[in-house]
Structures are given as C-alpha cells and as structure tokens.
Amino acid sequence: MSETAAQLLLDRCDELAAISSNPEFLERVHLSPEHRAANDLVAGWMREAGLSTWQDAAGNQCGRLEGREPGLPALLLGSHIDTVPDAGRYDGMLGVLLAIAVVGRIRDSRLDLPFAIEVVAFSDEEGTRFGTALLGSRALAGTWDDEWWNLTDTDGITLFEAFQDFGLDPARLPSAFRRPENLVGYLEAHIEQGPFLEDADRRLAVVTSIAGARRFALSMVGKAGHAGGTPFDRRRDALVAASELVIEVERISKERGVIGTVGRLQAFPGGVNVIPGRVEFSLDLRAEFDDDRDDCLRLLFEAAHEIAERRGLAFHSTEIYRADAVRCDLGLRDAVTAGIRATGDENPMAFWSRAGHDGVAVVAVTPIAMLFLRCRGGVSHHPDEAVKKADVAAALDAYEATVRDLVASRSLSLST
Structure with missing residues (x-):
C-alpha cells in the first residue's frame, strides 16, 4: 500500500517538474505563469484528498481539513513549490505532496481530530526571482517587510508589479498573515540535501534545528x-x-x-x-x-x-x-521521533539542517519541526536529485504516524 502511494507521489513530482519556464531544465519562480499552473495542479490534488482550497493573498496554495468541529486551530503541514534554476524535482515539492497524502489518509481513517489540518504550498522559498528568500512563508508568518515591494527581477519588474500581474492585490497581503492562536504547529517533510543519512544507511531523521x-x-x-x-x-x-x-x-x-x-x-x-x-x-x-x-x-x-x-x-x-538559527520544538520533535519509530527504526538519527527552510519564517508564529528523508548522494538543487521509492513510502508512514501522535497527545490534554 505504501509503495503504491509512494509511486503516485513520485509520478506527481514528475508532473510538477514538467511545469517549467525553460524547456531545457526545471525553473519555476514566484508569481510566474508556471507558479499559477503549479498552484492549480496542487489545488486539484488537495481537493482529491478532501481539503477545501484557496490561494492566499501572497500566492501560497492552501488547503484545509476541518477537525471535529469547524474553526479549530490548525496543524500546518507543508513545504514550497518554487525552484532554483536547473533544479531537481524533489526539493520542496515532495514535502508538499507528502503532506497532502497524509491528510488524505487521515480523512479516510475518519480519525477524530482535536484540531484542523492545513497544507500549504509556499510560493517562494528559494528567492530565485527577487533575490530575497522565504517571501511566501514570511507573508504567512506576518513578518513581511514593505521595503520588499521595491525588489526587482532581472527584467526590472518590481515585486509590487508582479503581484498585480499575477492577479493579487498588494493591499490585501495582510490577510495572508496567521495568528498564533489559530495554529497548533508546523511540520515539514523534506529531502535532506546532504549526505549524512546515506552515509549512515538510514532512511529518515529528526531535524534538531535549522542553520542560521x-x-x-x-x-x-x-x-x-x-x-x-x-x-x-x-x-x-x-x-x-x-x-x-x-x-x-x-x-x-x-x-x-x-x-x-x-x-x-x-x-x-x-x-x-x-x-x-x-x-x-x-x-x-x-x-x-x-x-x-x-x-x-x-x-x-x-x-x-x-x-x-x-x-x-x-x-x-x-x-x-x-x-537566524531556529530550534525545532521539543514536543513536535518527540512526535516526529515517534513517527519514525513507528516505521521500525527504534533509534532515529537526529541532526541539524545545513539548508534553510520555510520553518525559519514560520517559527515566528508557531512551533516547528521537520522530518528528513534520504536523497541519493546528498545531491540537491541539481537535476540529479533522486530519492528511493521505499524511502518515500517510509517517510509517508512516519509523517502520518507523527500527526497521529499529535492527535493522541492533544486529545489527552483536552480530556484532562
């Protein structure tokens, strides 16, 4: 079952990788026609998984599965769908697709949720077009700097103009901001982008912190x-x-x-x-x-x-x-550890991320944690980026088990 689901995720990564501004290599940047096409494709997969969907005022593609009652705070799952030039097809994208698959499994199991679950496909983590990273997640976290409106791309188009060209109203950007009381936490699954898991012949790891x-x-x-x-x-x-x-x-x-x-x-x-x-x-x-x-x-x-x-x-x-460096939340880390153990790994690896991630921004509004999965040779930001289907299957199982662990602990705390 997990292997079949993993193959579907890999196929969907291929579909997303076909959406590129350059026919010779993968490049998909913020507020581009390719960004819009990727959002539309991801939104369709979110709806298949049972989420209600919307594009927020920053261009992030979002989906939500309600909890046991409407309007509960949400556990946020996600990653990004923008790329660097000449990119691989798993950086960010696989994390978004894993999150959607986890929500689909949770929905199908009819689990009694003490919180809502949301998935977000961040619009700009890499900063390829405007030179400043994390624009999508900083908008969600409410740490937007209005000076960024004057940033320009290589064609001289300002970020302000690009918002308008994309059909977004810069004046409405604050509606993308989230409030801490409306969130439970943020989880992200991501390829390691380094060699440590492969060197240790391990599939998954708990992230302790993200580099400053x-x-x-x-x-x-x-x-x-x-x-x-x-x-x-x-x-x-x-x-x-x-x-x-x-x-x-x-x-x-x-x-x-x-x-x-x-x-x-x-x-x-x-x-x-x-x-x-x-x-x-x-x-x-x-x-x-x-x-x-x-x-x-x-x-x-x-x-x-x-x-x-x-x-x-x-x-x-x-x-x-x-x-600046970000520490992953100990409670959420424990849940990720429990999730990896549920796959049969009794002593999960734990180490810090040398790469930056959207959690660096999201931590301003809610606690964060991350799950790493092995990538071949530690290669990333390159077309040779590769993962094993069995590792993707293990990551999906661990991610689902992590969410279930948080559901159990939250339900217990609410009952005492």
Whole structure:
C-alpha cells in the first residue's frame, strides 16, 4: 500500500517538474505563469484528498481539513513549490505532496481530530526571482517587510508589479498573515540535501534545528588597466584580491566549523586583455549557532580589509539576507521521533539542517519541526536529485504516524 502511494507521489513530482519556464531544465519562480499552473495542479490534488482550497493573498496554495468541529486551530503541514534554476524535482515539492497524502489518509481513517489540518504550498522559498528568500512563508508568518515591494527581477519588474500581474492585490497581503492562536504547529517533510543519512544507511531523521544563515553582496574595487602594459607593482587587480578572499572563506570557515560559500563571482570590465578593475561576488555563511557564524564573519571581513589595504583596493559589503538559527520544538520533535519509530527504526538519527527552510519564517508564529528523508548522494538543487521509492513510502508512514501522535497527545490534554 505504501509503495503504491509512494509511486503516485513520485509520478506527481514528475508532473510538477514538467511545469517549467525553460524547456531545457526545471525553473519555476514566484508569481510566474508556471507558479499559477503549479498552484492549480496542487489545488486539484488537495481537493482529491478532501481539503477545501484557496490561494492566499501572497500566492501560497492552501488547503484545509476541518477537525471535529469547524474553526479549530490548525496543524500546518507543508513545504514550497518554487525552484532554483536547473533544479531537481524533489526539493520542496515532495514535502508538499507528502503532506497532502497524509491528510488524505487521515480523512479516510475518519480519525477524530482535536484540531484542523492545513497544507500549504509556499510560493517562494528559494528567492530565485527577487533575490530575497522565504517571501511566501514570511507573508504567512506576518513578518513581511514593505521595503520588499521595491525588489526587482532581472527584467526590472518590481515585486509590487508582479503581484498585480499575477492577479493579487498588494493591499490585501495582510490577510495572508496567521495568528498564533489559530495554529497548533508546523511540520515539514523534506529531502535532506546532504549526505549524512546515506552515509549512515538510514532512511529518515529528526531535524534538531535549522542553520542560521547570512548572505552578502561583496565587491573589490581597484583599477582596470592594460594586461600587457601595466607592471605587476602598479596593478590594482580586483580579481586577484577577490580570489585571495575566496581562499580565506574556505580556510576560515573550515577552521571555525562554519559553512562558507562564494557562489557567484563576476569581473569587470571582463576583457581577456584587461586587468579587472572591479569584482562583484557573493558570500553565503551558515552555521548551527548564530554566534559561530557571526564570529566567522568578523574574521572574514578582517581578512577582506587586510587584503584590500595591502593591494590598494577598496572592499565593500552589503547584507542581502539574514535568517537566524531556529530550534525545532521539543514536543513536535518527540512526535516526529515517534513517527519514525513507528516505521521500525527504534533509534532515529537526529541532526541539524545545513539548508534553510520555510520553518525559519514560520517559527515566528508557531512551533516547528521537520522530518528528513534520504536523497541519493546528498545531491540537491541539481537535476540529479533522486530519492528511493521505499524511502518515500517510509517517510509517508512516519509523517502520518507523527500527526497521529499529535492527535493522541492533544486529545489527552483536552480530556484532562
């Protein structure tokens, strides 16, 4: 039964992966025609599972199964359906489909629910189009920043304009905000996006916390010059300085137990026979604990300024994203642990997520917890993303058992 259900989920991931703005690879971004098509497809699957559906004022696709009486607070299940460029087909999407399948099972069992269950397919977790992640979940959590309305995509379209083009009214955005008293908690199933489960030959894990991340737009500014005519002692080569800093990012991050990545670097003016006068590059820094991350950042910036001064350049940095580390709720974690044990794993693995997730935003309004399932090679954000059908079946069983554990504990607390 679970294997059959797992195959259906994998087939549906394939259907979603076919909705892409690029015929050569998977890319589906916020407030695009592909976003609308994906919402429509997911809404149909929600209705099949017995949920009433709506698209909220931020473009999140939502569904609800009422509890024993209408209007009860809801246990929120979900993940995201947007992607990075050249994406895999399980990041986010599989979590949404697992949540829908769990609700379908709960409905079919006619379980007496002391709370409602809602599923949300978040519209923008990756931040691919407008450069700021978690727009969908921050809208739900009521932590929206009105300055984001001025963000632009590569075509110069503002977020405000994109809302209108999608048929959303920016003035109605606050109607997407949820109140803490209307929520029981938030659960998310997600591929691990790392190698630890596979290395341990395990299927599932409990997430203890989500990494605290900071991202920066960096630049080294020197002076462009002729590659043949400018002696080395007179060069102010921005690319050499930036490259030196990239090496320092790796070295210092390893020493401090932090994950530092330079994912983008571009030299200007870009001629093969021109000394680069300016280099723009990125920095992604994340760690289990914010203090470790921030201490590493201090050391990196000290190194950057030393490199710039020694080479006669200027170093600039602008923070473009910050999400502090989030601890998963102990009670919800216990339920996830019980859910995994119900699949026969008596001693579930537990570790922190190196990747960011919508729970980073949702925790502002309700407690969160996460279930990880193994992905092949730990590969994610890439077309080679892959999962085993047996692992998906185990995740579905564990997810359902987690919800049932919360139903039992909530019912017990209400009766005492």
